Amino acid sequence: MNITQAELANLIKVSRQTINSIEAGKYVPSTVLALKLAKLFAKPVEEIFDLEDED
Amino acid sequence: MKTLFLLPTKFNRIGWVTFLIFLVLGIYTTFMGFKIPGFQIYHTNEPGSADYNLTDEFAFLGIIIGLLMISFARHVNEDELISKVRLESWQWAVIIHYVLLLIINFTTYGFGFVFTVTFNSFTLLLVYIIRFNYSLFMLKRGLAE
Numbered sequence: 001m002n003i004t005q006a007e008l009a010n011l012i013k014v015s016r017q018t019i020n021s022i023e024a025g026k027y028v029p030s031t032v033l034a035l036k037l038a039k040l041f042a043k044p045v046e047e048i049f050d051l052e053d054e055d
Numbered sequence: 056m057k058t059l060f061l062l063p064t065k066f067n068r069i070g071w072v073t074f075l076i077f078l079v080l081g082i083y084t085t086f087m088g089f090k091i092p093g094f095q096i097y098h099t100n101e102p103g104s105a106d107y108n109l110t111d112e113f114a115f116l117g118i119i120i121g122l123l124m125i126s127f128a129r130h131v132n133e134d135e136l137i138s139k140v141r142l143e144s145w146q147w148a149v150i151i152h153y154v155l156l157l158i159i160n161f162t163t164y165g166f167g168f169v170f171t172v173t174f175n176s177f178t179l180l181l182v183y184i185i186r187f188n189y190s191l192f193m194l195k196r197g198l199a200e
Contacts, residue, residue, distance in 0.1 A: 013134070014132075014134040014135070014136070015132035015134050015136065015137070016198060017132075017136060017191075017194040017195065017197070017198060018134050018135065018136040020194075020197060020198050021136055021194065021197075024197070027136055027139070029135065030135050033135065
């Protein structure tokens with residue numbers, strides 16, 4: 001599914017900085033946001049996010 | 056997501072205007088020895104005792120209210136990342152405020168102490184505003200690459 005960060009941000013109603021920070025691994029989204037992303041991409045949450053070794 | 060206790064976005068502008076106006080008033084009052092000829096807000100006490108000049112008190116009030124309005128104004132895009140940035144900014148502000156306060160505690164005495172502690176109360180809000188906007192600026196810069 002090919003959309004830009006800005007379009008994705010608009011679809012889930014967050015800022016582009018948020019999407020960028022999530023992709024860069026600098027920000028861990030809330031559960032609600034993670035579920036919204038999963039629903040948008042029609043994939044389970046675990047395929048989009050996984051636990052780091054430190055967690 | 057619960058929205059925090061925030062004012063509408065236009066208060067950012069109103070806050071800056073208020074802050075700057077009263078900052079100028081405050082600096083001017085201090086320079087003129089707390090008495091500006093022709094412009095003083097008086098609160099008279101019992102007859103026979105000295106008049107109370109409240110100009111500097113109002114300048115202080117205006118500065119604080121202006122800074123508060125800037126601090127608590129809603130951003131255009133309030134989402135969870137901004138909430139996290141706000142929290143971190145407040146933490147920085149509180150810590151720096153207290154570090155400065157403790158330094159002031161040992162380096163000034165008497166009237167000088169009161170004077171500097173008064174100005175230190177601005178530090179809390181100023182550090183918050185600076186740190187918050189700096190974090191937002193760094194995030195925006197990260198986007199541009």
